[in-house]
Amino acid sequence: MSAQDGSHRRVTPAEHDDGTAHILHVDMDAFFASVELLDHPELRDRPVIVAHDAPRSVVTTANYRARRFGVRSAMPVAMAKRMCPGAALLPPRHGLYRAASARVMHILAEFSPLVEQVSVDEAWIDVSGAHGLFGSSGAIAERIRERLRAELGLIASVGVAPVKFAAKLASGMCKPDGLLIVNRSELQGFLDALPVGALSGVGEHTRDRLSRYGVSTVRQVRELRYPRLVRMVGEAMARMLSERARGRQTDGVTPVRAERSIGREVTLPEDLSDSREILATLSALVEGPSRTLRAQKLLARTVTLKLRDADFQTISRSHALSVPTDTTQVLVEAARDLFIGCGWDRPTRLVGVRFTGLVSAEDAPARDVLWGEEDRWRAADVASDEITQRFGTESMVRATALRASRRRSR
DNA sequence: TCTGGGGTCCTAGGACCC
């Protein structure tokens, strides 16, 4: 409460830093809403919700003024509106946020080459090598916050700790507009007091499981014997929990991580029952991620179809191709085959497609030795990519998708 | 109030190979 109206700002003075914490976690406060406010200064003092104003839509971000009314991310917009009728509702503009994100990351990169971007609005920075130039970790954290505010008009909270996960915990705890430094000697005490659910990776399910054994704090996790923990939550989760509970983390700040999958999914405005329409939606859906594959010079090995029915039952079906591809037609056919093969006949709420098993197109065997039909489809892709690049993605629509949309509008 | 869309990672069973 006090932190939310700014009267007790949670800022550790930089002098608290004793030189044992070198990882910063920078987390932008209410990022999308803050970026929108730069464009809408007249809304500065009002509750602002970033979300599509549609029946099945959920809240993407809300500013702190709206959060006071109980509005939260992922909450249905209908509910948010009822909780906070005076809020301004702004549709998300992801291009704008990506651009702002790039400016943020650009500033961070000036302090250290070791910047790991986690999402649009978050990054870890390892400043071990930066003290000579910029001073202590605490001092660097302060300078970063000042520059983001002065140059971009954006507020960030920063956590400083000896390991990544603790830095992230710290930034979360001093939000908004805060700075929290956790020195090595303070780390165990800091962790012990936390509920397990505070750890990233521990959600509702794991929390419930642990609570059935009477375990609810990080300290209790630390005091469990390892085999028992494994029985409770499984091997990988146990390993992670056991390490974190002791303040340990082996992986450091890794600047670039290769993408593992590319996909797209849509929740339809109304449930669809006609399988021809679902197929048409699916075909159109494949276009975007296929283009992304080609733009990033990647090939996909596996195609996964995702379907959700009116009762929220969700299934997935996947198929590994014999040869990785980036050809839209091949990917469309794989997706269609999966749909036809699974015998789905329920009213459909969501359709999705995802490509995994990504490999670099450069590493793949040269495909100009291939012959026949796929070559012609590839030529069509090249032409279509050129057109969409010049005139936008709306300019090209697969004929099957077009027929479906005509059918719907009749 | 009725549940988005972009992802990552893990589990578990079965096939297949050595």
Next chain:
DNA sequence: TCTGGGGTCCTAGGACCC
């Protein structure tokens, strides 16, 4: 004649994060 065990890949489902 019956049977071990480990590794890897594929598939389906689910937990989790922002």
